[in-house]
Amino acid sequence: MSALREQGAAPTTPGGMIRARTDGADQLIAADEPLAGLQVRSGSAVPGAIAMPALLSLVRRVRRTGQPASRTILSVDEGYPVTAMAFVTPEGEGTAIELSQWHRGEEAAAELPVPEALLHHLAEAEILLDDAQRVIVADVRAADLAGLAAALETGRGRYWTDFVTIDRVSDLMTARQGPLHWRLLDDAPFAVEGSTRTWRARILPRGQGGFSLLAIPEAIEELPVSPAARAQKDEPEDAQPGWNRLLGRDLAPALRQPITRIIANAETIRTRLAGPLAEEYASYARDIADAGRHLMSLIEDLADLEAVEAPGFAPAPDHIDLADCARRAAGILSVRAQERGITLVTPHANARVPAIGEFRRVLQVLLNLVTNAIRYGPEGSTVTLETGEDARGTWIAVQDEGQGLDAEQAERVFEKFERLGRSGDGGTGLGLYISRHLARAMGGDLVVTSAAGEGARFELTLPADPAA
Incomplete structure (x- = not known):
């Protein structure tokens, strides 16, 4: 001892x-x-x-x-x-x-998917479940989930699905046997009495059995259009969103569930949970699951694109610390960096750079920048995250040691669907376009300085926090 x-x-x-x-x-x-x-x-x-x-x-x-x-x-x-x-x-x-x-x-840890790691920071409730998806203990942080918190406290030992209303219940549930396989319920949308928000259930297996259920507020919601914007379009006040709102409002939620099922079934086959299987077929199942994840990533990027381009889109400003955001982003992506032998250098633990911005949006931008730096930087190189403050406001920069960009590429890199000739790397060409939109919506900007063969430096600027 x-x-x-x-x-x-x-x-x-x-x-x-x-x-x-x-x-x-x-x-x-x-x-x-x-x-x-x-x-x-x-x-x-x-x-x-x-x-x-x-x-x-x-x-x-x-x-x-x-x-x-x-x-x-x-x-x-x-x-x-x-x-x-x-x-x-x-x-x-x-x-x-x-x-x-x-x-x-x-066994050595597999890469922790970025979305699941980020969800731990975005979750407004976490419920610990046993192997049968029955409630053990709950940590509820959202004010509009107070009723759920009270119900979970008195209802320990019951299935978590007893406390919420899941969309398409008849398709996902059986009252006789309780919840279906956790993979079929992962990312399922649900409603909670007393909350006007739509929620999604992210279910993460725990190392010693059981699950962690994360309650995530629906990321893609219908965004209000101001009366002035409607007047410019000659739309009536009660007009319904047009075709350009289709993905986030109707299509993305409808696609998530069947794609999740494809991934779940492919993983069931790959891991031979249904019985013995030849190795080549397990390999086919792995390809199907990977393709499903890529498709899901594309859907999420397109839904984010629709959201940031919608009239009236406005991030929620808050008091944040850019140095803390840098350390969090590096922590989330540390396993991915280690797999390529890349060192992530972050601001000192005591460094603070107060700024005004929406925390989850700033973290979203940083995760995209650091992911790109790890993906395209040479093995064994260094990715440096720096922070500071000057006349423009506060800033955070991500510097890699990759091939860099020439002047013409630097002009194009923020364009929609721009891949700079790359293919087969799993990207959609939307990350930097969305990131710049988010930066400007928060009152800042996202720029790149680079030269061919000298790496690239992406710098996010945000307003300084006057209260700091």
Whole structure:
């Protein structure tokens, strides 16, 4: 039994509980093994910055709100997946952490898909489920889900689907047997009594069995059109959206479910859950699943495109920290970078660059920029995320060591569907176009400076936070 990495601290508690403490700056000042060991192997220390991004996010929320919270966290330790159940409570200026069900996988971690990693930051409720999808515990953060939180608290042990209304219930559910296979319910839209928003269920398997159910607000919603915009188009006030609103309003939700089923069935075949299968057929199933994911990515990009181009689109401004956003983006993509031997350099743990912007939109832009830098940079190179403030406002830059862009390519790179001659890399040619739209909608801009053979530097500027 190892002691906390702090002089005079108590040893690890019986029953496998791992305890730790943080200070008012969210620094880990004491930790039991194996958390302390993960800190050191990840390049941090005790005391030092928390090396598990999901745990850091939870600690920050508890310190900010003063309310205890719990969630399942996922991280990587020297290429191996690590899962644990974290319970964090306020303690003095910092927090007290209790980790249970700590599990380090025996096989190297596969790449964590960017959308699922990002969903942990966007979820407004997380429900821990057992193997049969029955409720164990819930962490609900949205005010309009207060009724759901109360129902889940008194209804532990029941199927999570008893507490929500899922679209096309007869197609997805059987009252006699409870929920269908989790893959068929993953990304299913649902409604909650007391909330006017549409929600989606993202179901993530846990390392030791059971699932984490993330409640995500519907990303593509119908956007209001101002009376002035309608007047310019000579549309009546009660006019319905035209064909150019088709994807986000009707087509994208309708396509998500069948594509999800295609992916789920292909994965069932590939993993031989239905029985023995020749290797070549398992390979075919893998190709089908990959093609389905690519199609889903295209749909999401097109839906985002429709949203940012819609009249009246406006991100929700908030007080954010660009240095924190940089560290989060790097943490989400760290596994992908490690697979290519690419080093991600981020601002110092104590660096702060206050700005005004919508957090999830800024993170969306950064994930696109860093993903591109990792995808097109040479193996063994470095991708640097820098932040700063000048007369233009605040800025965050992503610099790679790739082939760079000549003047003509730099002019075209932000155009819609522009791939610069690349093919077969899984991209849609919409990411940078959407990212620039988002940057300008938030009162900033996205530009590139590059020269052929010298790498590319993409810089996102945003208004400075006058209250900081």
